[in-house]
Amino acid sequence: MKIPVLVAMLLVAVVLALPMPSADAQPNVRALLDQGRYREAIVVCNRALGKKPKQAKLYYQRGFALANLKQYPRALNDFTEAIKLNPNCVGALESRAHVYVLTGQTQLAILDATRAIILDPKTGRNYSTRALAYSDQGKYQNAVDDLTICLRLAPKYALAYGNRGFAFNHLGQYERAVEDCTKQLSLDPKSSWAYRQRALSERYLGRHNEALEDLNSAIRINSAEPASYVLRGLTYRSLYQAQRAIEDFNKAIALSAENTWTYRYCGWAYNELGEYRKAVDVCTKAIAFDQNDAVALATRSYSYARLGNDELCVQDCCAAIKLDPKNVDAYYNRACIHKRRGQFDKCIQDCDQALAINPSEHDAIVLRGYANTILGRSADSIKDWKKAIELNSLDYRAYASLANLYCELGRHDEEIDAYNNVLQIDPKQDVLYSRGFALGEVGMYEKAIDDLTLKIARSPKNSWAYYRRGWTYGRLGEFQKSIDDCNKSIELDPSFTIVFQARGWAHLMHGEYLDSLSDYQTSLLKVPRLDQVLFANTSSDLKQAIAHAIDLVHACLLKTH
Numbered sequence: 001m002k003i004p005v006l007v008a009m010l011l012v013a014v015v016l017a018l019p020m021p022s023a024d025a026q027p028n029v030r031a032l033l034d035q036g037r038y039r040e041a042i043v044v045c046n047r048a049l050g051k052k053p054k055q056a057k058l059y060y061q062r063g064f065a066l067a068n069l070k071q072y073p074r075a076l077n078d079f080t081e082a083i084k085l086n087p088n089c090v091g092a093l094e095s096r097a098h099v100y101v102l103t104g105q106t107q108l109a110i111l112d113a114t115r116a117i118i119l120d121p122k123t124g125r126n127y128s129t130r131a132l133a134y135s136d137q138g139k140y141q142n143a144v145d146d147l148t149i150c151l152r153l154a155p156k157y158a159l160a161y162g163n164r165g166f167a168f169n170h171l172g173q174y175e176r177a178v179e180d181c182t183k184q185l186s187l188d189p190k191s192s193w194a195y196r197q198r199a200l201s202e203r204y205l206g207r208h209n210e211a212l213e214d215l216n217s218a219i220r221i222n223s224a225e226p227a228s229y230v231l232r233g234l235t236y237r238s239l240y241q242a243q244r245a246i247e248d249f250n251k252a253i254a255l256s257a258e259n260t261w262t263y264r265y266c267g268w269a270y271n272e273l274g275e276y277r278k279a280v281d282v283c284t285k286a287i288a289f290d291q292n293d294a295v296a297l298a299t300r301s302y303s304y305a306r307l308g309n310d311e312l313c314v315q316d317c318c319a320a321i322k323l324d325p326k327n328v329d330a331y332y333n334r335a336c337i338h339k340r341r342g343q344f345d346k347c348i349q350d351c352d353q354a355l356a357i358n359p360s361e362h363d364a365i366v367l368r369g370y371a372n373t374i375l376g377r378s379a380d381s382i383k384d385w386k387k388a389i390e391l392n393s394l395d396y397r398a399y400a401s402l403a404n405l406y407c408e409l410g411r412h413d414e415e416i417d418a419y420n421n422v423l424q425i426d427p428k429q430d431v432l433y434s435r436g437f438a439l440g441e442v443g444m445y446e447k448a449i450d451d452l453t454l455k456i457a458r459s460p461k462n463s464w465a466y467y468r469r470g471w472t473y474g475r476l477g478e479f480q481k482s483i484d485d486c487n488k489s490i491e492l493d494p495s496f497t498i499v500f501q502a503r504g505w506a507h508l509m510h511g512e513y514l515d516s517l518s519d520y521q522t523s524l525l526k527v528p529r530l531d532q533v534l535f536a537n538t539s540s541d542l543k544q545a546i547a548h549a550i551d552l553v554h555a556c557l558l559k560t561h
Contacts, residue, residue, distance in 0.1 A: 029061045038065035056086035064095055072099050090120045097129045101136055109133035124154030128163060135167055143167040158187035162194045169201055177201040192218040196228050203235060211235045226252040230262055237269055245269040260286040260293050267299040271306070279303040294324035301333045310337045328354045332364050344371040362391045366398060373405055381405055396425040403434065412438040432458070433465050440472045448472045463492035467499045474506045482506040497523050 029048075032041035045062035049055060063078030079096035082089050093116040100109035113130030120126060131146035147164040150157060165180035181198035184191060195218035202211035215232040218225070233248030249266035252259070263286035270279035283300035286293050301316035314337055320330035335350035351368035354361050369384030382405060388398040403418035419435035436451030452469040455462060470485030486503035489496055504519030 041065045056082040060092040106133040106136045124150035128160045140167040140170045158184045174201045174204045192222040226255040242269045242272045260289045276303040276306045294320040298329040347371045396422045412441040463489040471502045479506045479510040
């Protein structure tokens with residue numbers, strides 16, 4: 001979830017609360033405004049102004065009614081006329097500032113609100129209005145400062161607590177945001193906006209169940225507000241309830257079909273469910289609304305990749321990057337296609353681009369580590385796996401990849417440490433054979449046998465585990481156990497050449513020379529296209545073992561004759 005999208009959902013709900021005209025306004029108009037009868041109020045103001053046009057209060061009142069009907073240009077004209085007739089009309093200045101915020105003219109809003117504060121520094125609402133403009137400019141600390149003054153002057157101004165909570169959220173002070181929203185709800189328990197705002201804070205704090213409770217309350221109060229469904233959908237998504245998230249996103253779309261970000265969120269959730277075709281469909285709808293929607297393009301590119309349509313994936317990635325050169329997802333998704341095509345240099349280049357934008361993009365680091373490993377760039381690969389672990393200490397896959405690389409490099413002590421971390425994170429991970437192998441390589445034979453025995457218990461038909469345990473028993477001098485394990489391995493896989501070498505060595509050390517020679521010869525014969533030339537190039541260890549076996553057989557035969 002990204003804050004800027006939620007700003008769009010939440011800020012509008014805040015600033016629509018325009019101040020009511022002061023009690024000294026025209027009595028009959030004031031009553032109509034209090035009742036929300038804005039069109040009737042406008043008619044009354046029109047009549048009065050037709051008779052006596054230079055009445056600042058009537059322009060102010062009519063502007064207020066127009067603003068509540070969202071006729072902002074006309075409202076601004078009336079507020080401006082009221083200020084011309086009475087430059088000290090604080091209400092008109094403050095109301096015009098509100099409308100300036102609503103129409104994105106925040107600097108003008110700050111100027112008007114500041115003038116209102118100078119004229120009337122003891123009315124908290126003036127500070128609240130300026131705070132809205134500061135929030136819209138991203139000056140959240142300024143907003144907090146103004147709202148704190150406002151609440152000192154008007155401690156029961158409920159909306160000001162919510163506005164300050166909004167600013168605290170953007171400053172990362174989520175607990176203080178929760179406190180302010182809770183205070184607002186104590187003063188105004190029917191504020192769906194306050195529940196939604198507090199839910200946002202709870203999400204940032206990782207308290208998703210509390211957020212759900214608040215969002216359920218917000219929806220009970222106002223079931224026609226799409227933002228509540230969107231935020232609840234995001235919360236369900238955080239709780240890995242993608243189907244319920246999709247249901248909420250679809251409700252939000254039904255209420256407000258033009259909000260493209262809701263389609264994007266729905267696309268993400270469909271991707272998480274593996275319903276990639278549906279993800280493509282909703283993202284395509286978002287793009288139909290806005291062809292420059294880089295996020296929807298990047299989301300759809302992921303769906304295409306999962307559907308095996310690499311070309312469309314790359315097209316979407318390229319389009320997203322052209323629209324938004326800082327779209328991390330687009331670079332990452334394209335890197336995945338490069339990897340699948342075996343274009344590892346290009347894969348690394350796209351990962352580099354993603355990480356230049358966001359150095360903490362874990363998936364890009366993992367992907368680059370894989371590509372570097374394939375290209376034999378061991379040092380770079382090790383750096384990537386370590387960085388991935390630094391970002392996510394529970395990423396057992398990064399530890400396992402690091403262990404594999406250490407194995408290839410013969411750095412078995414470090415390999416063992418990495419596998420220890422894998423099993424500490426998830427004891428069910430299938431790395432016992434690998435750790436047992438590494439333990440054997442560093443001479444820790446008893447521990448190796450423990451791992452391999454457990455592996456065999458879990459996978460009794462694993463010929464490799466029997467072979468490696470047999471090899472390890474041989475190193476401990478337990479040659480009969482070694483032979484028994486090799487026999488089991490060969491029974492499971494008669495074509496497993498290397499086992500004959502291990503058993504041949506055990507027979508040799510056990511004094512069974514003819515069996516040893518037979519196993520060594522079998523191991524050679526099982527190698528495809530083996531001939532005398534290949535035998536001449538066989539590793540020196542194997543040749544020496546065979547020569548040793550032959551010598552011992554000859555010696556044995558001489559003794560028996």
